[in-house]
Amino acid sequence: MELDNKSSKGKIILSGIIPFAFLVLLIAYIFGPGSDLLDLGVPLPEITMEKVDFVDSEIRVTVRNTGPIPVEIVMADINDRIQPAAIEPDRFLERYETALVRIPFAWNEAEPYRIGLTIEDGTRFEKEIEAAAPALEPSLELVGFFAIIGTYVGIIPVMIGLLWLPFIRKISKNKYHFFLALTAGLLLFLGIDSIEEALDVSEENLAGSFNGALLVATVVVLSFLGLYYSSEKLIRRAASSRIAKPTAIALMISIGIGLHNFGEGLAIGAAVGLGSIAFSTFLIVGFALHNTTEGIAIAAPMSRGKALIGKALIGKLAVLGLIAGSPAIFGAWVGGFVYSPFTSVIFLAVGAGAIFQVIITILRWIREEGDKNLSSAAVVSGFAAGMLVMYLTSILV
Amino acid sequence: MKKSHSRIMIASISVIIVMSALYFTFTEDIIAQQEDTVFVTHSGSVIKTTGEIIDPVYSTLLNPEYTESTVEFDPMEYLREFNYGKVSQLPDGTTLREFTIIAEDDKIMEVSPGVFFNVWTFNGTVPGPTIRATEGDIVRINFINNGSKPHTMHFHGIHPAEMDGVFEIVGQGGGRFTYEFEAGPVGVHPYHCHVMPVEEHIVRGMYGVYIxxxxxxxxxxxxxxxxxxxxxxxxxxxxxxxxxNSIPFYYQNNPIQINTNELIRIYVVNMVEFDPINNLHLHANLFYYYPTGTSLVPSFYTDMITLSQTERGIMEFEYEYPGKYLFHAHKIEFSEKGWVGIFQVNDNPDQKSQLEIEYGT
Incomplete structure (x- = not known):
């Protein structure tokens, strides 16, 4: 019996390996004797200037080979005028390899520059910078500046939003559903917003070979699945432990919003770092108003927490608010000091995926709470109102 | 069992994702420190780099190890190379100068250090050979087209219509044609391919000088x-x-050596396309200028000439003081993209003592 079992197991493994072996053969053939078959068309070289830093009398360009063939970078220019430059570690770039091109140049602040790199076949690639701004050097002052901005746009608005909790707690079930749906609407908007931002960044700064849109889609789905899995776990465990289910949901919402705010902080930090933004009080106000709604999203499920009153509740809310808001600070630091378009796209997409997961959780909560009905007037109007409020406040940003 | 399996899977997937994200993000930071190369910019600042220097201007002047990247074509050789052809006498006593010119369009030329460009050539180089004859000589060009496209040779100057290289297209893959005409008028003229699209045939390199x-x-x-x-x-x-002469910044890196108080004569021909004009400015001196070189009396005494397409002339000057003197396009865009050079004026060995006396007193 056991022998039988073993041989059948072997067969299973074998049947799993055979197709794989054929695949390996196919690939080996294409790269080996069959390579002539695919020798059609001309592979065009491509490089992408992912990042341009303006430091003391020097312009630094991070360049990546984003084409299908190795390239050699042989010349740099500023505003289409040839400049001597250094390239580190060397001028030969394999696929996806990066190099740092250092061009000594007495640049002037706030003036536009076109940076050009020429490769060995004479093709010139160009990147336009709207306004030169000194690269941010991490200093305590800047760290503090970003922390304050992060607090203003992240933590404070979320905390203010949480103050609606007593109000939401006292209203009728119908109105409560309205607020829950409103939250879902707000979040849906934020999710779409993150995706749009991620696509923008990838379009502007990532080469076509990264498949920007598909990268975003993949990361959104992976992030969604990851959080979906762990939140199911958390909520199921909540049922059998001290943590109340509403708290578990609120926690998941906080995490989702936190991931989103990290992306928002990244965008702010990067914008300051790239000099493409002038920070006005108006902008801060816009972000603050926009993010207050996120507090409501957390408050809504918490308001049905039963045993929580007084200090315990306030402590919990504060923690949730910090989870949701403080990533804006970390985001601003990362975005301002170690900006990379690729990480930005990833984080924005992760944030979007997290938010979609939260929406699912809320909708399910409404269904369970309510009468298995997602099409009540309260829910529909709440959802719509959420989207609208977000759109209107987004105009301010 | 199932649960732990899925946990391991999720964990490994996330590890893969994180690792690949890190790889793409931080590869530039993982580069090990190597020994530094010092590099001085044109404005004098000193830069240290662990990498390489990419600079057509700089390449040979201060960095002898960069001579490896210098181009195959030698502008210094071309500068003073005149081809007088295979000389023989015709029965009536006229001098016959025979040249063989082969057209090709598959050459890859290093047009600037590290930049490899497919040029179309007469006798393998851009510009083609300088053809020189005396007024009244018979010039005979045995033209062979070994290219993959039709080509011709169109000379500026005076000659019969059928020698003009416009309508007598010479086919690719070994087509032949013999151009024969009396050299004239006196001066400096361009020759170039005149097959449509003419602009492409010119900018790819099919031109040269005929004196x-x-x-x-x-x-x-x-x-x-x-x-x-x-x-x-x-x-x-x-x-x-x-x-x-084709290679950007070449004469800046390798100054042209001349002597004080020696007559310098430059046959200058503008073959730049796309830009309506080009110009030439000589530093710390003025020159006599003979437009098209057709007169033996100069028309201008100047330090700056402006040339349109195929406009050309002869410059004559002497330097009194030794030293380095720039010459360049005063359309600065052009000079910053390579059209700039230096005359290194050395004490004339014949007159050295005289000059020293002048300075000494």
Missing amino acids: VDPKEGRPAADEMVMVLNGFDTDFDTENNFYAA
Whole structure:
């Protein structure tokens, strides 16, 4: 019996390996004797200037080979005028390899520059910078500046939003559903917003070979699945432990919003770092108003927490608010000091995926709470109102 | 069992994702420190780099190890190379000068250090050979087209219609044609391919200089040819490089050696396309200028000439003081893309003592 079992197991493994072996053969053939078959068309070289830093009398360009063939970078220019430059570690770039091109140049602040790199076949690639701004050097002052901005746009608005909790707690079930749906609407908007931002960044700064849109889609789905899995776990465990289910949901919402705010902080930090933004009080106000709604999203499920009153509740809310808001600070630091378009796209997409997961959780909560009905007037109007409020406040940003 | 399996899977997937994200993000930071190369910019600042220097201007001047990247074509050789052809006498006593010119369009030329560009050539180089004859000589060109496209040779000057290289297309893959005409008028003229699209055939490199000397000759001088040209290496109808004699910054890195109080004669021909004009400015001196070189009397005494397409002339000057003198396009865009050079004026060995006396007193 056991022998039988073993041989059948072997067969299973074998049947799993055979197709794989054929695949390996196919690939080996294409790269080996069959390579002539695919020798059609001309592979065009491509490089992408992912990042341009303006430091003391020097312009630094991070360049990546984003084409299908190795390239050699042989010349740099500023505003289409040839400049001597250094390239580190060397001028030969394999696929996806990066190099740092250092061009000594007495640049002037706030003036536009076109940076050009020429490769060995004479093709010139160009990147336009709207306004030169000194690269941010991490200093305590800047760290503090970003922390304050992060607090203003992240933590404070979320905390203010949480103050609606007593109000939401006292209203009728119908109105409560309205607020829950409103939250879902707000979040849906934020999710779409993150995706749009991620696509923008990838379009502007990532080469076509990264498949920007598909990268975003993949990361959104992976992030969604990851959080979906762990939140199911958390909520199921909540049922059998001290943590109340509403708290578990609120926690998941906080995490989702936190991931989103990290992306928002990244965008702010990067914008300051790239000099493409002038920070006005108006902008801060816009972000603050926009993010207050996120507090409501957390408050809504918490308001049905039963045993929580007084200090315990306030402590919990504060923690949730910090989870949701403080990533804006970390985001601003990362975005301002170690900006990379690729990480930005990833984080924005992760944030979007997290938010979609939260929406699912809320909708399910409404269904369970309510009468298995997602099409009540309260829910529909709440959802719509959420989207609208977000759109209107987004105009301010 | 199932649960732990899925946990491991999720964990490993997330590890893979995180690792690949890190790889793409931080590869530039993982580069090990190597020994530094010091590098001085044109404005004098000193830069240390762990990498390489990419600079057509800088390449040979201060960095001897960069001579490896210098180009195959030698502008210094071209500068003073005149081809007088295979000389024989016709029965009536006229001098016959025979040249063989082979057209090709598959050459890859290093047009600037590290930049390899497919050029179309007469006898393998851009510019083609400088053809020189005396007024009244018979010039015979045995033209062979070994290219993959039709080509011709169209000479500026005076000749019969059928020798004009316009309608007598010479087919690819070994087509032949014999151009024969009497050299004239006196002066400096361009020759170039005249097959449609003419602009493409010119900007790819099918041009050269044709000099007709007066019978009585010109005063002895250190003679040079300068073809002002450019290359559009990315085909956007704008030149990426400009130069005198093809290689950007070449004469800046390798100054042209001349002597004080010695007559310098430059045959200058502008072959730059796309840009309506080009110009030439000589530093710390003025020169006599003979437009097209057709007269033996100069028309201007100046330090700056402006040339349109195929416009050309002869410059004559002497330097009194030794030292380094720039010459360049005063359309600075062109000089910053390579059309700039230096005359290194050395004490004339014949007159050295005299000059020293002048300075000493």
